Amino acid sequence: xxxxxxxxxxxxxxxxxxxxxxxxxxxxxxxxxxxxxxxxxxxxxxxxxxxxxxxxxxxxxxxxxxxxxxxxxxxxxxxxxxxxxxxxxxxxxxxxxxxxxxxxxxxxxxxxxxxxxxxxxxxxxxxxxxxxxxxxxxxxxxxxxxxxxxxxxxxxxxxxxxxxxxxxxxxxxxxxxxxxxxxxxxxxxxxxxxxxxxxxxxxxxxxxxxxxxxxxxxxxxxxxxxxxxxxxxxxxxxxxxxxxxxxxxxxxxxxxxxxxxxxxxxxxxxxxxxxxxxxxxxxxxxxxxxxxxxxxxxxxxxxxxxxxxxxxxxxxxxxxxxxxxxxxxxxxxxxxxxxxxxxxxxxxxxxxxxxxxxxxxxxxxxxxxxxxxxxxxxxxxxxxxxxxxxxxxxxxxxxxxxxxxxxxxxxxxxxxxxxxxxxxxxxxxxxxxxxxxxxxxxxxxxxxxxxxxxxxxxxxxxxxxxxxxxxxxxxxxxxxxxxxxxxxxxxxxxxxxxxxxxxxxxxxxxxxxxxxxxxxxxxxxxxxxxxxxxxxxxxxxxxxxxxxxxxxxxxxxxxxx
Amino acid sequence: xxxxxxxxxxxxxxxxxxxxxxxxxxxxxxxxxxxxxxxxxxxxxxxxxxxxxxxxxxxxxxxxxxxxxxxxxxxxxxxxxxxxxxxxxxxxxxxxxxxxxxxxxxxxxxxxxxxxxxxxxxxxxxxxxxxxxxxxxxxxxxxxxxxxxxxxxxxxxxxxxxxxxxxxxxxxxxxxxxxxxxxxxxxxxxxxxxxxxxxxxxxxxxxxxxxxxxxxxxxxxxxxxxxxxxxxxxxxxxxxxxxxx
Numbered sequence: 001x002x003x004x005x006x007x008x009x010x011x012x013x014x015x016x017x018x019x020x021x022x023x024x025x026x027x028x029x030x031x032x033x034x035x036x037x038x039x040x041x042x043x044x045x046x047x048x049x050x051x052x053x054x055x056x057x058x059x060x061x062x063x064x065x066x067x068x069x070x071x072x073x074x075x076x077x078x079x080x081x082x083x084x085x086x087x088x089x090x091x092x093x094x095x096x097x098x099x100x101x102x103x104x105x106x107x108x109x110x111x112x113x114x115x116x117x118x119x120x121x122x123x124x125x126x127x128x129x130x131x132x133x134x135x136x137x138x139x140x141x142x143x144x145x146x147x148x149x150x151x152x153x154x155x156x157x158x159x160x161x162x163x164x165x166x167x168x169x170x171x172x173x174x175x176x177x178x179x180x181x182x183x184x185x186x187x188x189x190x191x192x193x194x195x196x197x198x199x200x201x202x203x204x205x206x207x208x209x210x211x212x213x214x215x216x217x218x219x220x221x222x223x224x225x226x227x228x229x230x231x232x233x234x235x236x237x238x239x240x241x242x243x244x245x246x247x248x249x250x251x252x253x254x255x256x257x258x259x260x261x262x263x264x265x266x267x268x269x270x271x272x273x274x275x276x277x278x279x280x281x282x283x284x285x286x287x288x289x290x291x292x293x294x295x296x297x298x299x300x301x302x303x304x305x306x307x308x309x310x311x312x313x314x315x316x317x318x319x320x321x322x323x324x325x326x327x328x329x330x331x332x333x334x335x336x337x338x339x340x341x342x343x344x345x346x347x348x349x350x351x352x353x354x355x356x357x358x359x360x361x362x363x364x365x366x367x368x369x370x371x372x373x374x375x376x377x378x379x380x381x382x383x384x385x386x387x388x389x390x391x392x393x394x395x396x397x398x399x400x401x402x403x404x405x406x407x408x409x410x411x412x413x414x415x416x417x418x419x420x421x422x423x424x425x426x427x428x429x430x431x432x433x434x435x436x437x438x439x440x441x442x443x444x445x446x447x448x449x450x451x452x453x454x455x456x457x458x459x460x461x462x463x464x465x466x467x468x469x470x471x472x473x474x475x476x477x478x479x480x481x482x483x484x485x486x487x488x489x490x491x492x493x494x495x496x497x498x499x500x501x502x503x504x505x506x507x508x509x510x511x512x513x514x515x516x517x518x519x520x521x522x523x524x525x526x527x528x529x530x531x532x533x534x535x536x537x538x539x540x541x542x543x544x545x546x547x548x549x550x551x552x553x554x555x556x557x558x559x560x561x
Numbered sequence: 562x563x564x565x566x567x568x569x570x571x572x573x574x575x576x577x578x579x580x581x582x583x584x585x586x587x588x589x590x591x592x593x594x595x596x597x598x599x600x601x602x603x604x605x606x607x608x609x610x611x612x613x614x615x616x617x618x619x620x621x622x623x624x625x626x627x628x629x630x631x632x633x634x635x636x637x638x639x640x641x642x643x644x645x646x647x648x649x650x651x652x653x654x655x656x657x658x659x660x661x662x663x664x665x666x667x668x669x670x671x672x673x674x675x676x677x678x679x680x681x682x683x684x685x686x687x688x689x690x691x692x693x694x695x696x697x698x699x700x701x702x703x704x705x706x707x708x709x710x711x712x713x714x715x716x717x718x719x720x721x722x723x724x725x726x727x728x729x730x731x732x733x734x735x736x737x738x739x740x741x742x743x744x745x746x747x748x749x750x751x752x753x754x755x756x757x758x759x760x761x762x763x764x765x766x767x768x769x770x771x772x773x774x775x776x777x778x779x780x781x782x783x784x785x786x787x788x789x790x791x792x793x794x795x796x797x798x799x800x801x802x803x804x805x806x
Binding site for chain 2: 336401
């Protein structure tokens with residue numbers, strides 16, 4: 001060593017050289033790639049198998065979609081392009097615009113929440129303290145994010161358009177629409193990156209993306225209102241105009257400029273932002289691979305609020321006394337104070353009305369949409385309960401048995417879900433009167449709450465468990481059981497509604513006695529399903545206490561292994 | 562204004578009050594560990610009302626594991642363990658009503674402020690003058706400046722204070738604390754010492770694991786040193802010396 005040690009520390013360690021020998025960004029990226037290859041242990045055979053699975057999965061999906069091309073338009077409720085819609089039918093253009101808004105908002109919201117620039121935790125620990133130009137390290141990340149954005153936007157738009165646009169309509173319109181969505185998504189994600197470089201977070205773009213998502217059902221709802229369609233028709237009607245063709249061109253130009261700017265400014269993204277976004281990305285990837293939608297929802301929700309609140313007296317009301325009421329209020333506040341949960345539940349509550357307005361008399365389709373959207377809303381509202389099931393320490397704070405705590409969670413969930421379904425019923429009354437018996441829709445709330453509680457209390461999948469090879473790739477054993485835990489009860493909970501809906505004739509209403517009987521049946525069914533779900537929602541017992549969380553019988557004064 | 566939450570009234574027929582000499586915890590040759598492997602030697606100790614038993618030892622000595630067994634979060638591997646005069650049943654209402662604890666896990670009700678969290682804990686236990694009790698605990702533990710902040714926005718030391726306050730705004734006969742000094746500044750540690758001394762005076766039994774000489778000297782009545790060689794009763798000064806080595 002040539003340098004004179006200063007205080008025992010070699011001189012070259014005290015005077016690091018930026019991008020000096022052995023610390024260039026290019027070399028670090030190459031080292032990271034080598035390390036990743038070594039760590040993955042992937043063989044050529046496994047790589048080919050993965051590629052085969054991926055290609056097969058995509059091809060199968062496209063073939064399935066090709067088989068149902070234009071099916072939604074063919075259901076009868078959707079008016080074909082250019083045709084004057086009648087009754088509550090919606091022009092297909094409205095549905096296409098709404099669906100593409102959902103895609104655009106979804107893709108931009110996802111990427112903006114994940115950074116959009118981030119580094120995986122291991123790379124962040126390795127790279128960020130090094131005296132290397134951060135911009136040079138991150139430029140490939142920018143390109144990868146752009147690629148991911150484009151793939152997601154195209155991958156989500158194509159099925160939507162295949163489903164909605166009538167067959168035989170040519171390829172120009174779909175191609176223009178897909179390219180427009182991809183271009184706009186690229187622009188917005190690049191802007192999100194620029195905001196991240198300035199403020200450390202891209203949250204303003206997340207809010208914008210959420211607004212686009214919220215706009216979609218509102219657009220459908222507005223279009224379904226009497227008298228609105230004729231106003232919209234001239235705006236939305238007709239084939240691809242020159243102005244529409246310009247959209248993807250302009251979007252591509254803007255995206256190129258924004259991405260170039262982002263490449264220049266990527267080095268300004270704070271380390272803490274890259275690290276936290278990377279940790280979040282890893283968590284989201286893990287939740288996605290395990291198909292844990294609730295964990296995914298938690299990961300993608302707003303960052304915890306840090307602002308001081310105005311002093312509230314909601315927890316000091318006279319009625320808040322005793323463990324059940326305290327727990328119930330805690331659950332309700334956890335939902336009401338999360339903007340994402342409220343917005344998601346509200347959007348999902350409006351979806352059945354939009355579907356009913358679009359699908360006209362296709363009552364089975366509306367029922368299926370209500371099942372999916374209603375269960376989705378209930379699951380969103382059950383996210384705090386899922387947290388409590390996973391971390392039972394909080395419930396143990398109160399003098400309640402685990403069974404009583406589960407019942408209290410069910411009560412809170414039933415109140416919230418019934419409110420969401422009452423909103424759904426209200427929207428149906430305005431947009432598609434007569435499509436479903438409305439009191440039965442609201443009365444299905446307790447049953448769906450029971451289903452959501454059952455879903456929230458399912459055991460976590462063990463990623464280290466055995467896997468089964470399928471055409472879609474290797475899947476953990478027990479995945480199907482885990483995925484159907486919750487939806488199975490939701491199907492049962494909606495049976496009274498289904499009976500009532502299918503007994504309805506066109507333009508008819510159920511007799512009051514029949515409707516009343518079915519409402520009582522739905523409520524009783526909800527209570528029964530709730531009791532079963534609550535009994536399965538008790539947290540496991542102490543570690544090492546045996547199967548199913550039950551404590552092994554203990555003699556009064558002795559505990560032995 | 563009341564000075565924090567009162568200790569739990571023992572139910573008239575509650576076990577662990579008379580026949581066994583009022584022991585809150587009785588452990589004899591208690592063996593704890595994970596996946597069948599003990600992490601500490603067999604441990605014998607007792608916790609009585611109005612006194613504090615402290616477990617000390619180096620990292621990994623098994624202090625927290627013993628506390629988890631007492632709280633019913635971990636099944637013992639062997640020996641005898643009674644809490645409130647009977648086998649540990651952390652799922653029973655009587656146990657949850659009488660045993661308060663603060664372990665090294667941040668648990669907070671989502672979406673609530675510090676004061677709201679404490680309100681719901683106190684009111685959930687049916688504390689009659691809950692508002693006064695909560696306000697006093699907020700003052701005592703120096704939480705006034707952050708009382709209207711979301712619990713998720715607190716620093717680690719402030720979160721620790723909030724968790725301690727949550728244990729003190731509810732009724733309790735036994736208080737189990739895992740390194741209550743953790744993440745607290747000196748003033749915070751002194752606040753905690755004062756509060757724990759008051760707890761003892763009010764008749765609450767304390768079981769704590771700690772590395773803090775101040776807590777050992779001011780609060781502990783019995784100190785047990787957990788080590789590879791066994792479990793030794795030591796004085797607070799001896800424990801402090803042992804930990805300082």
